[in-house]
Amino acid sequence: MRAELSVAELTADFQSRRNDALPLLAKLERQTGHLQTALQTVWRWKGGALIDLIRRHDGYTDVNPTIAQLQQRIAVLRWELERKQRDDESEERLDELRRQIRDLEAQAYHERRYHIHKPGQSDASIYNWQAVLSKLDADCLVEYVSIDDELYAWCITRNGDCTVTTLGSTSTISELLQRLELKNLNALRLNDEQRQQRGETLIRDARVLLQRLYRTLIEPLPIPVEGKLLIAPCAPIHLAPFAALWDGNNYLMERYLIEQIPTGALLGISVPAGPSGPALVIGASADGMLAAVQREINAIAGILPDAQVYLDDPAALTALHNLTTAPRILHFSAHTTFDEEPTIFAGLHLADRTFTIEECYRLNLAGTELVTLNGCTTAYGMESGGALIAFQSAFLIAGAQRLLVSLWPIKDEPAAGLMAHFYQNLMQTQSPAVALRQTQRDLLHDPALAHPAIWSAFAVMRR
Template sequence: MDNIAKMQADDLIHQGLEFYQNHQFSQALQTLQQALDLYRIIGDREWESNTLGTLGIIYYQLQDYPNAIAYSQQNLTIARQLEDQWGETQAWINLGNAYQAQGNYGQALECHQQSLKRAKEMADPECEEQALTNLGNLYLALGEFEKAVELHQTCLKILRTLGDRQHEGETLSNLGIAYHACAEYEQAIQCFEQSLAIAEELRNLQGVMDVIANLGAAHYAVGEYERAKQYSQQHLLLAKAYGDRQQEVRALNNLSNAEQALGNSSEALAGLQQALSIAQALGDVWSQGQSLNNLGYVEFLAGNLVEAENHLFAAIELWKTQLTGLGHNDAYKVSLFDIQQKSYRLLQLVLITQSRKDKIEAALEVAEQGRARALVELMAQRLSATSTQLFTEESPSVDRMRQMARSRQATIVEYSITYSVQHQATGLEALALSELLIWVIQRTGEIHFRRNNVLSSYPGQYQSLTEMVDQCLALMTSRGRDAVPLSVTSGEERNILQELHQLLIAPIEDLLPINPDSHIILIPQGSLFFVPFATLCDSHNQFFIQKHTLLTAPSIQTLQLTQQQRVNLQQSNVSHSLVVGNPLMPSLETYSAVQPLQPLPGAEAEARKVANQLDAFVLIGSEATKAVVLRQMSNARIIHLATHALLDNKRGLGSAIALAPTENDPGWLMAEEILQLQLQAELVVLSACNTGRGRLTGDGVIGLSRSFFAAGVSTLIVSLWSVPDAPTATLMTEFYQQLQQNLDKAQALRQAMLAMIKQNFEPKSWAAFVLIGGDA
């Protein structure tokens, strides 16, 4: 009886696979389910597992992701019980693809990493390439574009070794997509054209369809809209012919973008509405969000502000569900949030264009929602774990923002960088121009709004706000803590400081407090995190710090959370301070050499003076190893680190503080290590170069400062450029002297800077340092 049932089940498998290959999916599912039932009756676990895997793949292709996941999970369970490495690897691959298509990127990442691990264990290059491809595509979806390029290049090498032309063509397409995301459009087009040639050679209709879609997007990116439209029309015809509804959504979105760029708004709107309808039927969260965002853009250009607002709010709600799907994976939340920023930026413009007080305040709430979300979640989770109170991750309402300004008796200034949309006489054309939106919440709780176009202020002089800030930093920086004494500020430096003052401060100057001791809390965004606000000077050559007491925060909500971290510290028994100065320097390994770092005698003198002022424990030279420093940091109230620092502005988490190396440790305290610490410090001073810099994202600056906040610190002092050794020591000892006069931290830093000005130190000697956090 078992033999007969086995033969029947095997026949059903062959029939089911034939139905599947002929795209007769409903018949394939029915036949394979019958085979599965028979294999279960006779107890054939191997073929039960194989059949479950095939069913999972078919459900995935039908965009029925819950069933794809359910069958693939059953397949995985049995494959592991049978110790079937190949079957387990394939099950991980299928699960990862289904989770990714569903928008659950956290689960997808885990599955793809598991599949790659198993493939390497088997030394199976085909499985390894498949796992690398999936990981590369996931990194692309998460905004990790350079990682995606690297992985797809590795895949291409494997495939060319194997002589697999079909997958070589597909990988060339994936590599082109990654290059496109890196804005390397010519390289992207070259990859797509090579991929198209292979797809046509192999008569691969799916491959041709995919590459034509990519070519359309690439030509759109370089402004060739008519050519982009032609490719998108071909893409749409192929998607319909192939019956691929997800590709149809993509084609409709791309075609609508080209139509809008060509001035055909009604065609764009109709295509996007159709795309949204299909995406909703498929349950495709990402495509729904993209379609809603594009609908909001088209309606905005058409002047239909209410419709635009509704579409963009709906897009943002969908984006939030994707972030939730990542669980506790902070790095990928940051990258994914970067991709979603356009919806937040566009919605702010839609709201303020309506010129109503309630809409302008709603735009402030959206601006706050659109920043530091991953950091807020990290801080709230940490606070909730160490307190009986549950801390919410929801952005504060306008009423809550007013209450914070009143309770702190501070003026809060929130900046938002967005893009203006200008209508040209020759037709409807969108120009991406940096524009500043500025909200001022006064100590009374009254909210004011101003806006300022960046490029129109300096026509032909700068291409972007980022270029202005980069030029400012280049002019202000020295070679580092071991640099020679600084020269007098040049006229060029003074000019750009005045230009930034005109751009950032002049529009709101009448709203700022008259009393110089009153706090101004600056909430920057984007490149504004790197602006030395203290040294911006007005037309009378007076520095901003001479008139105001300043501190910054990544967002209003992080300001609130850092303040709560300070409250928690006051309830603890932490009392001692830690000072580190001029540790035995580690070496910096580059691609070409190992470079020993120079000692910092000024940092050592600074540390000894600061330790004396604080009556603190001081670590100098070889004493300041990472193990010792970490042990002392864990329960220190004030932490002062005077040393070299390493800036990583690509990944951010590679930024590091230099400590003394040992036989077992190179001596670098990395930002990613700090992120995992549990600290109780009310103040950390990073008296080193570029400690406030890092990778710039929608979540703020990924680097040392963010890691210390996530670890529980309430206030930080960090630097924006390479600071000189001797003047830095002077500034820091003056800061602690002022702090001992019962001034708050923000006022103490201001007084230290005023003392430097009085002694005729130039701004680059003292203005690099900024105070960040809720405990002023």
């Protein structure tokens, strides 16, 4: 049944019904002391739909011409809607565009329902404890799970130790994160001079909340005092800035090298191999509104001299879809367009159309080491309860090994500077997680960028 369902359907009713039983089962297994079995149930719960799609993906699976035509029309209309909203078009015209988009999306979903996908093969071994443990390349995997408004953390070390810790109410944690979000927004509204003048006060205020989050999410865990952490978040902490959690003396990234993963179950499946070509760098300045994008793209092009570069160029997406070899690095810098409710037709606002999350699923990125999404909250969708409506899931399904995504919006000027630092460090280390950590350390020493709202706005996600 699942093999015949579309991506949209997987993220909606079918997935939610399937998942009703699994958290209850995991809770019962934990209560009876079967921690490893409970964790395997958690992996099935958190990763089942995503892993099914990864295992089915073989590159350009959506060749149905009707679907392709609908996708292009939707993307063009979304781009037009975004532009007319900026130009203060009449509400009547905007509503008409929204109606056209909804109608086309409904047609696209209908076509998908009858478009046969290649059947997936179920394999319980990918949720096997030993299979995942054999590929754990961190000192500790921390798998967070929310069950009945309680947050739990399974901790698995390299040598196979497994523990589970109850961390408290998810409602309380959500409230802390909302308060931190307001603090961050207040800091980000200020210019560099204002932030420097009030720097110590702003940072001290943020650290109060960051320390409370540290005491809730990290301090109770039986993890080493330093090393490498692989963190698998869940709702409501997908957008938590783990790098910036404050222990009273240090930020978490000063003690640990941190990567994130949708679920540890992904370690049980192989990362697709394939030849990789030159980097592909795509930027869109939103008709000049994002003035720093041009400087960012030029800086990256200087660091990656063999890169194919498209700046405000309508040919960018054609080049992306026509790739015969996956780029080693794929970089986007653009404004993001999201709806109030998560949808796979949200995306990045490029030169003449929107590049949607849905399109990512049709890319063949086997061999791509890194996808960078520099835009406002490109970690969008993971908090929705339907984690397949997210850039991270789409690019991982397409074959990317790692992603650099933003947890909240920051201004294009500091984001451009952070990206230049990141790629300089990446060329020296060849590891996105190490490069991001060094970039964060560098920015801590710049008074204009030392607030956690700036330097911890990005995270590395892996398969």
